[in-house]
Amino acid sequence: MSRDALVVGINRYTDSHLANLTAPAEDAEAIARVLEEYGDFRVGRYPEAIDPETRKPYVGRELNLCLADLEDALIKLFNPQDRAVPDMALFYFSGHGLRRSPGGISEGFLATSDADSTRRFYGLSLQWLRRLLQESPIKQQIVWLDCCYSGELLNVQEADPGEKGQARDRCFIAASRGFEVAYQDISEPYSVLTKELLAGLDPARHPQRWVTNYSLIDHLDRRLGQEATQRPIFSNFGEPINLTRSWEVAVETETKPEVGDPTICPYKGLEFFDNNEEDPKYFFGREELTDKLLDHLRTGNFLALVGASGSGKSSVLRAGLLHQLQQGRKLSGSQHWVIRCFTPGENGQSPLQNLAEAFVGNQLSPVEYAEQLETAEKQLATGADGLRRLVQGLDAPRVVLAIDQFEEIFTLCQDKQEREQFFACLMGALEQLQEKMAVVVTMRADFLGRCVEQDYSGLAQRIQDTVPVTPMSREQLGDAILKPAERVNRKLEPALVEQMLSDVAEAPGTLPLLQYALKQLWQQNPKQLRLEDYIQLGHIGGSLNQRATELFNTMSPTQQAATKRIFLCLTQLGEGTEDTRRRALKRDIITPLHPESVIDEALQVLTNKDNRLIVTSQLQEKGTGSGEVVVDVAHEAVIRHWQLLRNWLSDTPIRDKLREHRQLETAAKEWDRERRKNRRKAGGYLLHGIRLQQANEFRKKEQQTFPLSFTALEFVQKSNRKRQINWVTILGWLGVLLLAAGFLYRQIDINNSWTLVKKVDPSKYDTLHKRALERLNRQKQSF
Numbered sequence: 001m002s003r004d005a006l007v008v009g010i011n012r013y014t015d016s017h018l019a020n021l022t023a024p025a026e027d028a029e030a031i032a033r034v035l036e037e038y039g040d041f042r043v044g045r046y047p048e049a050i051d052p053e054t055r056k057p058y059v060g061r062e063l064n065l066c067l068a069d070l071e072d073a074l075i076k077l078f079n080p081q082d083r084a085v086p087d088m089a090l091f092y093f094s095g096h097g098l099r100r101s102p103g104g105i106s107e108g109f110l111a112t113s114d115a116d117s118t119r120r121f122y123g124l125s126l127q128w129l130r131r132l133l134q135e136s137p138i139k140q141q142i143v144w145l146d147c148c149y150s151g152e153l154l155n156v157q158e159a160d161p162g163e164k165g166q167a168r169d170r171c172f173i174a175a176s177r178g179f180e181v182a183y184q185d186i187s188e189p190y191s192v193l194t195k196e197l198l199a200g201l202d203p204a205r206h207p208q209r210w211v212t213n214y215s216l217i218d219h220l221d222r223r224l225g226q227e228a229t230q231r232p233i234f235s236n237f238g239e240p241i242n243l244t245r246s247w248e249v250a251v252e253t254e255t256k257p258e259v260g261d262p263t264i265c266p267y268k269g270l271e272f273f274d275n276n277e278e279d280p281k282y283f284f285g286r287e288e289l290t291d292k293l294l295d296h297l298r299t300g301n302f303l304a305l306v307g308a309s310g311s312g313k314s315s316v317l318r319a320g321l322l323h324q325l326q327q328g329r330k331l332s333g334s335q336h337w338v339i340r341c342f343t344p345g346e347n348g349q350s351p352l353q354n355l356a357e358a359f360v361g362n363q364l365s366p367v368e369y370a371e372q373l374e375t376a377e378k379q380l381a382t383g384a385d386g387l388r389r390l391v392q393g394l395d396a397p398r399v400v401l402a403i404d405q406f407e408e409i410f411t412l413c414q415d416k417q418e419r420e421q422f423f424a425c426l427m428g429a430l431e432q433l434q435e436k437m438a439v440v441v442t443m444r445a446d447f448l449g450r451c452v453e454q455d456y457s458g459l460a461q462r463i464q465d466t467v468p469v470t471p472m473s474r475e476q477l478g479d480a481i482l483k484p485a486e487r488v489n490r491k492l493e494p495a496l497v498e499q500m501l502s503d504v505a506e507a508p509g510t511l512p513l514l515q516y517a518l519k520q521l522w523q524q525n526p527k528q529l530r531l532e533d534y535i536q537l538g539h540i541g542g543s544l545n546q547r548a549t550e551l552f553n554t555m556s557p558t559q560q561a562a563t564k565r566i567f568l569c570l571t572q573l574g575e576g577t578e579d580t581r582r583r584a585l586k587r588d589i590i591t592p593l594h595p596e597s598v599i600d601e602a603l604q605v606l607t608n609k610d611n612r613l614i615v616t617s618q619l620q621e622k623g624t625g626s627g628e629v630v631v632d633v634a635h636e637a638v639i640r641h642w643q644l645l646r647n648w649l650s651d652t653p654i655r656d657k658l659r660e661h662r663q664l665e666t667a668a669k670e671w672d673r674e675r676r677k678n679r680r681k682a683g684g685y686l687l688h689g690i691r692l693q694q695a696n697e698f699r700k701k702e703q704q705t706f707p708l709s710f711t712a713l714e715f716v717q718k719s720n721r722k723r724q725i726n727w728v729t730i731l732g733w734l735g736v737l738l739l740a741a742g743f744l745y746r747q748i749d750i751n752n753s754w755t756l757v758k759k760v761d762p763s764k765y766d767t768l769h770k771r772a773l774e775r776l777n778r779q780k781q782s783f
Helices: 023-039 067-078 126-135 192-201 213-223 251-255 287-299 313-327 351-357 366-381 384-392 416-436 445-452 456-462 474-487 494-505 511-524 531-537 539-553 557-569 596-606 636-641 643-650 652-677 679-685 689-701 710-759 767-782
Strands: 003-009 042-046 048-050 057-059 088-100 107-110 140-148 169-174 233-237 242-244 302-307 338-342 399-403 437-444 466-468 614-620 627-633
Touching (some): 023 042, 023 057, 023 242, 067 088, 192 213, 213 233, 233 287, 302 313, 445 456, 494 531, 557 627
Parallel strands (some): 003 088, 399 437
Antiparallel strands (some): 088 107
16 A cells, blocks of 8 residues: 655744744654654655755755645645555644635635735645645545644634545544644643654554554544643544554454454344444444535534435434544544434424423433423423523533434424424524534435425525435445444355345335345344345345234234234324334223233234334333333334235225324324313313214224224213213203293283283273283282
């Protein structure tokens, strides 16, 4: 492997505003010697001087370096035209850094000896350097900037191209952040950063293996961490870059991959790779995409990861991006960030409730948990200001809110006002906090249009800048298949790998099926995965369908009915989109027709570690140590590729009845939720009129095919009871009104009779007078 380096140390400056320095030349020469001795680099030194005795070059302490010479040297290093392109190129700079801001537009420079601020000539543009790196054909690029500047602000990240360009692997390290000054250690001949670079590159610290850019960052973080006067910034992208080593060590012993626990299955089946201690070890094939996500977070505070179902979005988010952030080896300081990850419809709760839970500690007593949750919910009830206060209350330089399966805000949250309140809270706080807060979402591509139906407090604009989860290349798929097995020292037949690659290439969006097939093969024979077994499973497309159908056929009729009930309850019917999964409380699945004992029997089979078609979790209740069981489909691939379930869902009458059933169950949940808060107000959620009539008809006709949960049955019964009470009340009031009307009529009649009696002269007694007196007498008797 050819490895070239350019080290620059500038002590002398002609500009009277720039003081001459003593450390840069010493810094550069020390770096050059380490790279030559332990890294096998061909090193170019600037400004170059020749030792008269040894005739060897060194970095001249009293020499000048002009901009033209530095640019030419960098072009030859990163974009050579007249010689072979090296595999690796490293640029080290020590000297002054400058910044100019005409019209408020900031631009940073590496000051060369001929810099002259009076002529607005500052040296090498960092933006030019970034463009050069982006255009460079060199696959491994390394840039270390140890800039010393007198009180000026310098955004050295202007030179960092991130993951853009042709480079496969890149390492960028700079002496300080934009608001800090780089220091020289007065007790040492080297600057603070260079001193630690030299220590980190010393192969004696890492016997029997390479010093890589990642181990170098680990050293810098230990030595120049949060408590240090000067903290460097860095970004690493791609695979580890080998920098230095003890050359007597054989290559084979250094590059041997870490071997994991051979008893662990490295494939996840239908589950996503999570951000934990084990899963990231076996997550391969998405390194390039992970670097792209890291670069987006480095320069922005909103990131939308969008892709088709089955493209691996959740795994990239969790085992890729979030894991790398916690490691802190690719973005400087990210290990100190606070990360909160949740799904909008988790545990059957609203998006705002799940957002509130993200700010509650996990290791709390039930009482403390309830108190913190109540506080968070009250804060979020005030909107964006409340979320801002929650974020600012966390002791961290940055807070990342990762929202997986963002489409659940549309599929599971039917309350439009609540949905808009969530968006207003999230987007408003993001606008107020800027870089203090970042939001990362994953979403199915077919829901992107829903996000731009209206402004949604600025979401429609932010969601335009998405990172697509594109299909994996053949090489990446090969890594996803082979490397997890290599980690546990297991083998796959080459013919099996070729067949799997061909199957996946013909059926995009099948990564969960690939993982499921690999897990099935592993369970059959963990020592070697064979093509013969794979063919018997039914290849990629048939393995899941075959296994699920076999499992269903082994069940008793009552368990089969319960299984059908479970999967129909866990499927959200698409409205112009594909069907998706939905979570449900176990108590909402239980019905008189499917009692808890039968549901538990079916769940025990479906959640078995060898099957894993269904997953369950525990929902903790406020103020208690207990909770409810939440049931979920392991992956939407089950909904898409289990043919028996597709047959159930493809029947139009069944879909219509399922929608009606779902609407009734949703109304029952809203009523149940309200009565737990305020029983007096819960009556307003009960059914009446045509809706109650339809509910009664549905319960009567569909009690065998779509039985209602106990909560829904109680909901309908309470609604009927309220209707009866309303009728009794109405009839009672009608009776009172009739009595009052009768009394009023008689009173009017009496008054009329007395009026007639008084008008007639008794001396002129006639028949009319007689009749009036008789009527008064009868009315008196009736009382």
